[in-house]
Amino acid sequence: MSDSSLTFTRQSDWRVWFAIPVLAVAGLFALLGEWIAPYSVTGYDYTAILSSPTAAHWFGTDELGRDILSRLIIASRTSVAVALGATLFAAITGSLIGLLVSYIGGRLEAAVSSAADIFIALPDIFFAILVMSLVAPNPTILTITIGIIYMPQFTKIVSAMVQSARHADYVTAARSMGASGTRIIFSDILPNILPIIVVKFTLTISSALLLEASLSFLGLGAPPPNTSWGQMVGSLKPYIYNNPWPIVFPSLMIFFVIMAVNVLGDWFQDYVNPEVRR
Amino acid sequence: MTTASAKPSASAPLLSVRDLSVQFARKDGGLAPAVRSLSFDLRRGEVLALVGESGCGKSATALALIGLLARNARVGGSVEFDGRNLLSLPEREWETIRGRRIAMIFQDPMTALDPLYRIGEQIAEALRRHLDLSSVALRTRVNELLTLVGIDDPELRVRQFPHQLSGGLRQRVVIAIALACNPEVVIADEPTTALDVTIQAQIVKLLADLNRKVGMGMIFISHDLGVVSQIADKIAVMYAGQVVESGPCAELLRDPRHPYTKALLASVPNPAMAPKQFLNAILGTVPDMARLEAGCTFRNRCPQAQEGCHAEPGLTGISPSRFARCWFAETGSYEGMERQAIRPFS
Amino acid sequence: MNYYLRRLAVAIATVLISSSLVFFAIRILPGDPVMMLLGESAATPEVIARMAERLGMDAPLHVQYFRWLTDLLQLDFGTSIGTGLPVANELIKRLPRSLELMAGGILVSLSIGIPLGVVAARRPDSFIGNAASVLALIGLSAPTFVKGLILIIIFSITLGLLPSSGFTPFTQDPVANLRNLILPSLTLGLGFAGVVQRITRASLAETLGKDYVRTVRAKGVSENASVYRHALPNAMIPVIAVVGIRIGSMLGGMVVIENLFNWPGLSSYLIEACYARDYPAIQACLVVIFFVFSLVSLSMDVLMGIINPRRRDV
Numbered sequence: 033m034s035d036s037s038l039t040f041t042r043q044s045d046w047r048v049w050f051a052i053p054v055l056a057v058a059g060l061f062a063l064l065g066e067w068i069a070p071y072s073v074t075g076y077d078y079t080a081i082l083s084s085p086t087a088a089h090w091f092g093t094d095e096l097g098r099d100i101l102s103r104l105i106i107a108s109r110t111s112v113a114v115a116l117g118a119t120l121f122a123a124i125t126g127s128l129i130g131l132l133v134s135y136i137g138g139r140l141e142a143a144v145s146s147a148a149d150i151f152i153a154l155p156d157i158f159f160a161i162l163v164m165s166l167v168a169p170n171p172t173i174l175t176i177t178i179g180i181i182y183m184p185q186f187t188k189i190v191s192a193m194v195q196s197a198r199h200a201d202y203v204t205a206a207r208s209m210g211a212s213g214t215r216i217i218f219s220d221i222l223p224n225i226l227p228i229i230v231v232k233f234t235l236t237i238s239s240a241l242l243l244e245a246s247l248s249f250l251g252l253g254a255p256p257p258n259t260s261w262g263q264m265v266g267s268l269k270p271y272i273y274n275n276p277w278p279i280v281f282p283s284l285m286i287f288f289v290i291m292a293v294n295v296l297g298d299w300f301q302d303y304v305n306p307e308v309r310r
Numbered sequence: 311m312t313t314a315s316a317k318p319s320a321s322a323p324l325l326s327v328r329d330l331s332v333q334f335a336r337k338d339g340g341l342a343p344a345v346r347s348l349s350f351d352l353r354r355g356e357v358l359a360l361v362g363e364s365g366c367g368k369s370a371t372a373l374a375l376i377g378l379l380a381r382n383a384r385v386g387g388s389v390e391f392d393g394r395n396l397l398s399l400p401e402r403e404w405e406t407i408r409g410r411r412i413a414m415i416f417q418d419p420m421t422a423l424d425p426l427y428r429i430g431e432q433i434a435e436a437l438r439r440h441l442d443l444s445s446v447a448l449r450t451r452v453n454e455l456l457t458l459v460g461i462d463d464p465e466l467r468v469r470q471f472p473h474q475l476s477g478g479l480r481q482r483v484v485i486a487i488a489l490a491c492n493p494e495v496v497i498a499d500e501p502t503t504a505l506d507v508t509i510q511a512q513i514v515k516l517l518a519d520l521n522r523k524v525g526m527g528m529i530f531i532s533h534d535l536g537v538v539s540q541i542a543d544k545i546a547v548m549y550a551g552q553v554v555e556s557g558p559c560a561e562l563l564r565d566p567r568h569p570y571t572k573a574l575l576a577s578v579p580n581p582a583m584a585p586k587q588f589l590n591a592i593l594g595t596v597p598d599m600a601r602l603e604a605g606c607t608f609r610n611r612c613p614q615a616q617e618g619c620h621a622e623p624g625l626t627g628i629s630p631s632r633f634a635r636c637w638f639a640e641t642g643s644y645e646g647m648e649r650q651a652i653r654p655f656s
Numbered sequence: 657m658n659y660y661l662r663r664l665a666v667a668i669a670t671v672l673i674s675s676s677l678v679f680f681a682i683r684i685l686p687g688d689p690v691m692m693l694l695g696e697s698a699a700t701p702e703v704i705a706r707m708a709e710r711l712g713m714d715a716p717l718h719v720q721y722f723r724w725l726t727d728l729l730q731l732d733f734g735t736s737i738g739t740g741l742p743v744a745n746e747l748i749k750r751l752p753r754s755l756e757l758m759a760g761g762i763l764v765s766l767s768i769g770i771p772l773g774v775v776a777a778r779r780p781d782s783f784i785g786n787a788a789s790v791l792a793l794i795g796l797s798a799p800t801f802v803k804g805l806i807l808i809i810i811f812s813i814t815l816g817l818l819p820s821s822g823f824t825p826f827t828q829d830p831v832a833n834l835r836n837l838i839l840p841s842l843t844l845g846l847g848f849a850g851v852v853q854r855i856t857r858a859s860l861a862e863t864l865g866k867d868y869v870r871t872v873r874a875k876g877v878s879e880n881a882s883v884y885r886h887a888l889p890n891a892m893i894p895v896i897a898v899v900g901i902r903i904g905s906m907l908g909g910m911v912v913i914e915n916l917f918n919w920p921g922l923s924s925y926l927i928e929a930c931y932a933r934d935y936p937a938i939q940a941c942l943v944v945i946f947f948v949f950s951l952v953s954l955s956m957d958v959l960m961g962i963i964n965p966r967r968r969d970v
Contacts, residue, residue: 150670154949155908158926158942162681165930165938242799246912249801250927265801269916276809283802291797378873401879409876416874421867424886436875487875 047299054292058285061108069102084277091281094264095271100278104285107259111286114175114260115240121179122240123233126186133187134194145191148184156181156243164252171254178243182236189232193225227304234297238290245286261286323351324527325375325495326390331551332370335382343599344370346551348387352495357521357528359538359559361574362548365596368531371548372499375529376414377404391495410440413488417500419480423472429483430468436490455486460516478509485516489524497529502537514540535574539563544631547571550597550607553625557632567634569612606636614638663957667950675943679724682935683717728943734936738929743940746925751944753823754910754921757844760837761906762899764845765852770895772849773856777864777891778883788853796850800909804843804916811839821918840917848899848906855898856891863891893960900956907949922948 061068076097083093091100133144163177206219245262247253253263264282272279332345345367352358360368373379375389377396389396391412399407416422423432433452437443443451456464459482472480481501488496498517502510518541521528532538538545539559546556547570555568566572576590594611605620606612612619618637626639633639708714715723727734733743772788779785795803812820818839824832863869864887872882914924922945929937 147673150673153670153904153953154674154946155904157908157911158945161911161926161930162678162938162942165933166682245799246801249912250915252927252930262801265805269805272805272808273813276813279805280809283799283805287798287802290799291794294793294797376874378870405876405878407876408874414874416867416871418867422871424868424872424890426889427886435872435877439876484871487871490875 047295051292051296051299054288055296058108058112058289058292061105062112063109065106065109069099069105071099071102082271082275082278084275092275092278094268094278100264100281103259103264104261104282107261107264107282110171110254110258110260111241111244111262111289114171114178114244114254115237117175118178118182118240118244119233119236121176122182122236123186123229125179126183127190127229129183130187130190131194134191141191144187148188151181151184152188156239157246160243160247161250161252164247169252169255171258174244174247174254178240181243182240185236186229186232189228190225193228197224231297231301231304234293234300238293238297241286241290241293324354324356324391325352325529327351327375327387328390329387330371330374330389331386332367332374332379333384333386334380335384340600341384343551343602345374346599348548348551348553350546350553350556352527352529354494354527355521355525357518357530357541357543359530359532359542359545360548361532361535361538361545363533363596365599366548367551367599368533368548369499372414372497372529372531375495375497376408376412377401378408378414406440409436409493410491411493412495412497413491413493415481415484415488415496415498415501418504419477419484420504422484423480425472427471428468429470429472429475433483433487433490436487440491451490455490456483458489458520459483459486460512461486477505478512481505481509481513482516485513485520489520489526492524493526495527495529497531499531500533501530503532503534510537517541535563536578547574550602551599552607552635553633554608554636555634556625557628561632567628567632567639568608568636569614569638570608571634573611573613608636659961660958663954667954671943671946671950674946675728675939676721678939678942679721680717682939683720724939733940733943736929736937737934738932738937743937746937747922747940747944750920750922750925751948753919754914754923755948756826756837757840757910757913757919757921758906760841761844761848761910764841765848765906766899768845769849769852770856773853773895774860774883774888776853776857777860780861789857792850792853792857794850795846796854798847800843800847800912801916803846804839804913807839807843808916823918823920836917836919840913840919843916844906844909844913847909848902851902851905852895852899855895859894860887860891863887866890896956897960900953900960903952903956904949907945 081093081097082095083089085092089099089101091104094100094103129144133141159181160177164174167173244253244260245265248260248262249266249269251263251266254260256263261282265279265286268279268282328349330345330348331343333341333343336342348367348371350358360371362368370379370383374383374385375396377399379385385397387397391407396404396407423429427435430449430452433455434448437448437451452468453464456467461467461479461482467475467479472483475483485501501517502513505513514537517528517530520526521541530538530541542559544556545559545562546553547562547568548554549570555562555566555571562571563575566575570592573590573592577592592611597607597610605622606615607622609615609619616637621637623635623637625633625635626637627633628640705714724734731744733747735741736743736746739746769792772792776785776788776792798806808820811818819836820839822836824836826833860883864883866887869882869887872886873879877885910921911923911927913919914921915927918924922941926938926941926945928934929941
């Protein structure tokens with residue numbers, strides 16, 4: 033019988049073919065940054081301000097005459113790093129707290145669960161705005177703030193999973209064989225939770241990218257000289273009536289990367305769901 | 311063929327099914343057969359029972375007769391009604407027939423009614439769709455119908471929602487909806503299967519009474535020979551998408567000729583059995599219709615199977631009204647058996 | 657009854673807790689508000705002390721909290737540092753505008769999302785069905801400001817049909833007000849329309865397979881009538897539930913939109929207050945936003961509760 037997991041259905045085909053190249057490009061930009069950018073970050077060219085795409089400047093120039101393509105490449109590092117960092121932070125600390133709290137159980141767990149609920153219910157952007165306007169902004173603070181915002185979701189997932197796993201047969205079986213608590217957590221519970229956490233991970237990256245972009249757009253993200261895609265869009269916004277072209281490129285970049293992450297997450301969800309595989 | 315009470319029988323049948331076949335197109339392009347070649351006639355006022363296990367094609371047949379098969383169904387053959395072949399009707403014309411001249415009673419009363427509308431409204435919908443009645447006449451007719459199906463206090467029930475009624479009551483409402491416009495044919499698809507045994511008996515009796523009183527033709531689909539025996543004039547036993555035996559009810563039950571029919575009858579739990587005696591289950595499982603082998607479809611489970619069964623038997627006429635799809639239907643041996651042409655029983 | 661009381665209690669608790677969180681965040685986080693307001697240069701001890709007093713930040717923390725809480729319960733939202741006027745004035749002016757924008761967004765998302773969902777559910781393997789779903793996906797994934805910018809570029813800059821910013825009060829000139837409302841509502845609604853489309857499609861597809869729809873068709877009712885009179889009303893119930901749950905994301909999107917289109921609502925006031933480090937305004941604004949959010953969520957819950965009892969059996 034053929035291994036159906038390797039045969040993509042027609043629908044998932046396009047998903048993977050679209051998502052992976054986009055993300056690869058974004059990753060490459062983020063890693064290589066200045067080395068592949070045609071112009072330097074501060075290369076002001078006052079002769080060509082806010083120009084549409086030309087041979088010299090493939091994506092045009094911004095309000096200070098800087099090459100958009102180069103800035104886009106360099107900005108990738110901040111955008112990707114913040115989103116990735118925040119998600120990792122949220123996933124790791126959230127999961128650890130979830131594990132700890134559900135292991136202890138009782139009132140502590142109930143309290144943490146309710147607190148997490150409140151956090152999850154309210155829109156993420158407000159807390160971010162609050163914090164970023166209170167403290168001196170820098171990329172690290174931004175990353176941690178966004179991470180803290182998404183942490184409760186991981187806590188809840190892990191907590192719920194541990195709860196249900198606690199009473200599961202395979203845990204009782206392991207216990208009866210004399211396995212210790214930590215061993216049970218790491219070798220029995222975690223592998224079952226992992227697919228769900230991975231799915232949540234991709235969803236969170238998508239949200240974090242969006243949040244960082246929105247914050248930077250509003251001017252509350254990482255300040256210059258750090259550039260991020262959102263920040264580029266924000267600073268070009270007053271000039272769209274002069275020439276709409278420059279703003280299109282960083283906007284599309286954000287759009288495609290977020291969509292790629294979403295699509296990949298969708299694909300992964302279908303992949304781990306045995307009913308959808310054919 | 312006659313039963314104790316004289317049934318009106320016009321010379322021309324009400325519904326004439328010839329070589330009905332239903333297949334479902336699969337996503338990978340293949341076809342999954344559900345009904346292979348079904349033929350029967352239904353006369354006015356007659357109750358024909360289609361009996362068989364799940365997977366034999368009964369429900370597909372019912373849906374084909376009312377034109378509600380899924381979009382990926384491919385139908386063949388003909389269904390003659392009122393001089394027209396229903397299978398070739400455009401949807402618009404189907405909508406004038408459905409509910410008006412051919413109606414259906416469904417299996418599960420708990421899910422057959424829209425939870426958001428009152429009972430009276432759901433019955434009235436059928437009336438409004440086909441008849442031009444004043445609101446007073448409408449109300450009268452709805453109350454009439456509720457009384458007809460044995461629901462007490464119709465004034466109260468009319469205003470109630472489905473979730474306020476028990477399963478038995480809901481099924482009566484479903485029957486009322488089916489009978490609303492006085493259809494000529496009523497198809498009952500396992501109308502008692504989802505009900506408690508005591509309620510089952512009530513509903514079967516109700517349907518039998520209604521058939522006598524109103525005189526419509528009824529196709530009663532079931533897997534339960536016991537239930538069927540209380541209401542059917544004729545029985546057609548289905549297996550693997552075909553009729554394997556047919557004939558008048560009493561006669562067929564008294565003297566079954568097809569091994570499958572015999573096995574079905576034998577498997578009915580009998581109070582006269584000695585305690586701790588094993589039930590007579592039919593060994594084996596229903597064949598996968600997508601992978602039928604040549605020859606008699608019952609061969610693998612038949613206690614009488616012999617070499618000759620590698621050839622597919624046609625419907626053998628045992629008498630003008632009795633048919634069975636088995637080489638041993640008439641005599642008991644293979645020699646001297648001629649293949650009879652498939653003729654519809656009537 | 658009990659259920660509603662409990663929900664109300666939860667809603668109130670949510671508002672209180674989140675507002676308190678904001679309160680403490682302002683005072684506890686690194687970055688002294690006083691210093692941020694004054695900047696390094698003007699910071700002589702007297703000036704600092706006076707500013708601290710003005711902000712009420714010279715008192716011990718629990719005293720501050722108590723004062724703030726009692727003020728709040730008397731609907732005193734504090735005084736703006738920038739203007740010196742009560743914050744409540746500005747809040748009252750701006751709240752209806754944000755509500756108007758939200759209403760527009762909900763209207764857009766339902767009028768686009770539901771029909772697209774119906775199409776995708778009725779003709780799942782057709783071109784138009786797939787197109788509807790892809791459109792929904794794009795609307796979902798595109799960041800709010802990207803959608804807004806694209807709409808501005810198309811309708812304001814290229815076609816010159818609609819204004820990209822500005823605001824006229826409804827009482828003054830309803831037509832102008834609505835003209836200004838179109839692009840922001842579209843932007844806000846398109847994203848949510850994607851969510852609505854997906855849930856409508858899933859819900860309707862499931863409902864179309866239900867037995868009672870088949871009963872209706874067996875009565876001779878046409879396919880269209882069976883969809884719009886029976887399937888769709890039943891299918892809408894989970895849609896409303898999801899809308900109620902996700903309404904928070906719409907509130908979040910409003911922040912960017914009010915900024916992008918210069919729509920003078922609550923969120924843009926919040927952003928302005930953030931730039932100006934106007935802490936009382938920030939605080940009060942967030943309280944009101946959280947309150948509106950909880951109120952909307954609660955209303956959705958109540959709505960669900962009213963419709964729900966009928967569906968207990970299905």
